Amino acid sequence: MPVLERRTGRILANGFPTGVEVSYAMVHGGPYPATSDNRSTSVGAMAIERFLRPVCYQDIPAVLLPEALADDNPLSLWRLRDGELGLN
Numbered sequence: 273m274p275v276l277e278r279r280t281g282r283i284l285a286n287g288f289p290t291g292v293e294v295s296y297a298m299v300h301g302g303p304y305p306a307t308s309d310n311r312s313t314s315v316g317a318m319a320i321e322r323f324l325r326p327v328c329y330q331d332i333p334a335v336l337l338p339e340a341l342a343d344d345n346p347l348s349l350w351r352l353r354d355g356e357l358g359l360n
Contacts, residue, residue: 273336277327287331 276283329337339346345359353360 273338277338280327282328282330283332284330285332285336 273283329341334343340349345351348359350357350359
């Protein structure tokens with residue numbers, strides 16, 4: 273998992289991808305004035321600069337998730353779960 277986290281934007285197990293690809297051909301919005309952010313687009317390869325850590329865990333078994341995402345919250349992080357903010 274650590275190798276995949278450094279190399280990809282989505283880690284998917286037994287699920288379906290969204291269809292949004294990180295590629296130069298995928299553009300949504302475009303440069304200003306088409307979007308409110310003139311530095312990059314919303315999706316595609318140019319959108320990477322807008323995100324600090326573009327990793328999505330989709331349908332990943334709990335045992336493979338990082339500690340920060342573990343169900344028992346071993347790091348005691350504030351999280352939003354089912355619309356409730358807390359140390360859940």
